[in-house]
Amino acid sequence: MNQTPKHAVVFAYHDVGVACLQALIDAGMQIDLVITHADDPNETIWFSSVQKLCEQRGLPCRIVQQSALLNLVSEIKAIAPDYLFSFYYRFMLPTELLETATIAALNMHGSLLPKYRGRAPVNWAVVNGETETGATLHVMEAKPDAGDIVGQVAVSIEIHETAKEVFDKVSQAAKQVMEKLLPQLMQGKLPRRPNPLTEGSYFGGRKxxxxxxxxxxxxxxxxxxxxxxxxxxxxxxxxxxxxxxxxxxxxxxxxxxxxxxxxxxxxxxxxxxxxxxxxxxxxxxxxxxxxxxxxxxxxx
Structure with missing residues (x-):
């Protein structure tokens, strides 16, 4: 008996967004809508484009400003996606959006939670001389990076590596997390374990x-x-x-x-x-x- 395909709405940007979106496509997830960012003209764009991937694969994709995110609630409620994913999307998603997912709203974070919650986790890990980091898929809650851990993959940080080199490894780790979990997610199963707030710390953005x-x-x-x-x-x-x-x-x-x-x-x-x-x-x-x-x- 064929399994009913699972539906998703995806908020994505950057290399992690492209890698994880590709993993969803490869797994046969029905992607009903992708929301991404406009590139910042003052930023060096060295990473892959979610918008271009959507154009290549014929996926519906829109650019939505942070101030307009709440305007999506009624539209996404009508879609009633099984999953809402955030893959390196730079804005916090309102709880009203998180609640539109019938199974779970999930975020990919570039560290081994509970370590390095918050912004620029790869850069902070290198600044602090860590020898390991990784990618973690977790349940989204109102508080950032605080929901239960669904899965994670670790990568080493070698003493000679730059943050960009580590970020490339984390992007691949993020895709590996998705590839390992998608067989369960496609069946509506959500493995989860605690993400204790008493461990790890929050880090702010870097200027x-x-x-x-x-x-x-x-x-x-x-x-x-x-x-x-x-x-x-x-x-x-x-x-x-x-x-x-x-x-x-x-x-x-x-x-x-x-x-x-x-x-x-x-x-x-x-x-x-x-x-x-x-x-x-x-x-x-x-x-x-x-x-x-x-x-x-x-x-x-």
Whole structure:
């Protein structure tokens, strides 16, 4: 006996949105409506387009402003979808929308909940020197990233990886989460386990100004910041000869007495904390006495 197909309304954007929407398509989910964002003209668009995928697959797709989300309630109520999905959609969905799902409203989050709730979870994980993160599908509630966990897949964070490289892995992990769960979801089954609020923390969004380097911090802390906001993100920055410079990458922390010649180490120590040009190479002396060789955006 053929199973009645499950219906979904999907809010999606970015690489995670494309990957998870493709997983729904591949599984045979009936997608009645896709809501996405207009690209921000002030943002570097380095990621895939949900709107283009919908055009290619003939899916109904609309761009809806945050202020107009409540206007969708009656329309989606009439659809009565089994599932409402949010895949890296940037706006919080009102509870009135969440309640339109007859089985569940589910969100894909780019961390291993309950860790790193909130905004920019991949960037924060790299800033904090984590060695693991992942993607988590969870039930949506009024409070963000607080509902029961439905499934998750972990990925490693290697010491040399930038946030973009980690994000690419998280995007694939998100698709793997969907592929593992969809056989159950298509049967109307929803595995769930607690997502304890007492564990993990909420993190806020990151602004370009958050990339300012504080040279009093440890070399490893600064190294992690540089790779956490490396292009295509705005980049870490500091001042050199009174001018702002953006750093695209750095070496791992160096012991100046070992990694540099005695004269170079002496110059760096005499120059004090901060970034300096030594023998046509840029080094930053950090608060723990270690150094980073840093590379400027104009050099790439």
């Amino acid at each position: 370009p100004e958050d990339g300012r380097i504080d040279w009093t911090k440890s070399a490893m802390s600064i190294y992690n910041l540089i790779r956490a906001v490396a292009p295509p993100y705005p980049g870490a920055f500091t001042e050199l000869s009174g001018e702002k410079v953006i750093l695209t990458k750095s070496s791992l922390p160096l012991d100046p007495g070992v990694a540099l010649s005695p004269s170079q180490a002496a110059i760096l120590k005499k120059s004090g904390l901060g970034m300096h040009l030594v023998d046509n190479r840029y080094f930053g002396l950090c608060g723990d006495g270690k150094a980073l060789e840093v590379f400027l955006a104009k050099e790439h």
